Amino acid sequence: SSGINAEYGAVREYLCLRAYLDTHQAYNDWCSHSANRPSTPTNFDKEGGSNVTFSEQVAEEEKKKLHELSLQRWEQQLIVQTQLTRDKMLNVLLFIDGGWMKDEVDTGDRDRAEQLESLRRVCIPATTFLLVNVLTESGQDAGVVELADYLASEQYQLYTLFTKEELRRFLAKVYESSIRCGCDPLGFNEQQQ
Numbered sequence: 001s002s003g004i005n006a007e008y009g010a011v012r013e014y015l016c017l018r019a020y021l022d023t024h025q026a027y028n029d030w031c032s033h034s035a036n037r038p039s040t041p042t043n044f045d046k047e048g049g050s051n052v053t054f055s056e057q058v059a060e061e062e063k064k065k066l067h068e069l070s071l072q073r074w075e076q077q078l079i080v081q082t083q084l085t086r087d088k089m090l091n092v093l094l095f096i097d098g099g100w101m102k103d104e105v106d107t108g109d110r111d112r113a114e115q116l117e118s119l120r121r122v123c124i125p126a127t128t129f130l131l132v133n134v135l136t137e138s139g140q141d142a143g144v145v146e147l148a149d150y151l152a153s154e155q156y157q158l159y160t161l162f163t164k165e166e167l168r169r170f171l172a173k174v175y176e177s178s179i180r181c182g183c184d185p186l187g188f189n190e191q192q193q
Helices: 002-035 054-093 110-137 141-152 164-180
Strands: none
Touching: 002 054, 002 110, 054 110, 054 141, 110 141, 110 164, 141 164
């Protein structure tokens, strides 16, 4: 039974670490895609003069159409990448069966428990702030407000992993997002009150 618990713990730890690495890979991919927005083409006809030939006008219109298509594809991919990154980060924050890097069974190893708790105290707030950044930069302020519900949840008890300063910073971000998405600071839609 002890050997099975140790094997299960090792597999679970691997899955936790894999989920965390996947989160960072998704975040890096999101950053890369976000930073590579198609640039606006330069206009041939900057002053609206009559020196532009018909073929230059057609070429300019075609260039603009191609840019619009490229921009639409980029925006659609950004939406997909944002959702993927959000899902990977929530997978870490809301990891099944007790939480990320948390042993389900008490092994009695106090050093290990302290090391895992230290990892959780560093990685969970860091992941939370990365997710806030992704959601804010993507204009998904309602997602930031929703994230506050997860942090406050007694089921996950993520709030216990944050320092008071980290909680203040997080709540300031929630407040800013709630204002941008038309909610009161508690996340309720102001128009419904």
